[in-house]
Amino acid sequence: MDVLDGRFYRWLEVFSNLLLNLLWLLACLPIVTVYPATAAMFGVVRDWVSKKEDNGLLRTFLRHLKENLKQSFMIGVLWTLFGAALLLDYYLVDQMPSGPRLVAGSLLFLVTLLYVFSSL
Numbered sequence: 001m002d003v004l005d006g007r008f009y010r011w012l013e014v015f016s017n018l019l020l021n022l023l024w025l026l027a028c029l030p031i032v033t034v035y036p037a038t039a040a041m042f043g044v045v046r047d048w049v050s051k052k053e054d055n056g057l058l059r060t061f062l063r064h065l066k067e068n069l070k071q072s073f074m075i076g077v078l079w080t081l082f083g084a085a086l087l088l089d090y091y092l093v094d095q096m097p098s099g100p101r102l103v104a105g106s107l108l109f110l111v112t113l114l115y116v117f118s119s120l
Contacts (some may be wrong), residue, residue: 016057020044023061036077040100079119085111 020041027037043064044057057061086108093104 019057020061023058027061027065032073035072035079036065036069039068039072043068083115083119086115 014036024037024041027040028034040061041064044060053082056059089108093101093108096104
C-alpha cells in the first residue's frame, strides 16, 4: 500500500484545504482585499498542483498575496465597476419603450452571461 493513498494522508489534505480556506477568509475580512486574497489562494493551489517546493502554507499564501496585490486589486476594481455598469444598464433598459427594450434587453442579457461566466 502506498503511503500517499492512506487515510492519514487524505485527512492531512482535507486539513490543509481547510486551512487555506480559513486564510482566504481572514485575508478577505477587509473587503478591499478580496481580489488579492483570491489570487493568492489560486497561486497556492497552482503551486500544489505543479509540486513546487513547499515553504509552508502561510508563507506561500503571503508571498502570493504580496506578489499579486497591486495587479489583482486593480483588475478586481475594474471588474466590479463593469458589473455596476451592467446594473445601471438594466435600469436604463427598463425605462425604454417595449420595442427597443426587447432588443436592448436581449443584448444586455448576453453580455451579462459573458460577464458571469468569465467571473466564475
